[in-house]
Amino acid sequence: MKLISAKNYSDMSQVAASFLLGKIKNTDRLTLGLATGGTPIQTYNFLIKDHKENNTSYQHVTTFNLDEYVGVATNDPRSYHHYMDDMLFTSIDIPKTQTHIPDGVAGNLEAECDRYEQKIAASGGIDVQLLGLGSNGHIGFNEPGTAFDTKTHVVDLTEATRKANARFFDHIDEVPKQAITMGIATIMRSKEILLLVSGERKSNALAQLLEGKVDPAFPASILREHPNVSIIADHDALGDINVPVRKGEIEDD
Ligand SMILES: O=P(O)(O)OC[C@H]1O[C@](O)(CO)[C@@H](O)[C@@H]1O
Secondary structure (H helix, E strand, C coil): CEEEEECCHHHHHHHHHHHHHHHHHCCCCEEEEECCCCCCHHHHHHHHHHHHHHCCCCCCEEEEECEEECCCCCCCCCCHHHHHHHHCHHHCCCCHHHEECCCCCCCCHHHHHHHHHHHHHHCCCCCEEEECCCCCCCECCECCCCCCCCCCEEEECCHHHHHHHHHHCCCHHHCCCEEEECCHHHHHCCCEEEEEECCHHHHHHHHHHHHCCCECCEHHHHHHHCCCEEEEEEHHHHCCCCCCCEECHHHHC
16 A cells, blocks of 8 residues: 655645546546545546646546435435536536446436446446545445445445535435445455545544554455555644655655
8 A cells, every 4th residue: 555645635636636647648548436525626626627728638538436325316416426527527528428426316226236336347347446535434435334345235324424424415414314335345346546535534544544454344444455555645634643655746846
């Protein structure tokens, strides 16, 4: 696992965008796994800025998002479909047909999970998966206690996660109680993983990921067993962590 430090949220986002652009610009065909939440927003802003300034194309890129709320329509501003259109897709030249997000209003949610899993496999699997880290160690919406062999599935959200995400809704009661998420096995099959961690509120989770044991009680701990993980963490998230850290390129300036 490679740990790269960045000074702050903005620098973390710039290092992350450069990392992704290195892949986007240097491949003929790329499948990206994408995340939502607060963490990747500025990374997406930097990708958009680069697209506008350098005309970087996404015609050869296919994307699969980690998750979607159950019962939130795709055109609802709180859906992850809407988030992705708003934060990235409509501002770059990626064909809509190449972007994939689970359908949280599908009539048969189990069938939707199977369909999504098969779609990822049919595309050849995920080359690079972008991840955020839940304060309780969740990755995607895989909450503590999720078995490491899970594929895409429906999950009951914990109160902690609903509270953490209530900032995107008018009231906590409006935060859905369930979501569809890629499973931990789905995420672990990605060829490469890029985990972004920012802010003091994530420092305990990051310390546990780096120093604790691999345990389903802390889902992100499984990343220690993946052969190709890079973590970009800012100083607030790193806190006093006592592991070797490589400095992000921006810090070397
Ligand atoms: O980036 P945030 O908003 O702190 O959320 C952490 C993670 O939790 C989720 O909101 C749930 O999947 C992810 O989208 C995100 O990566």
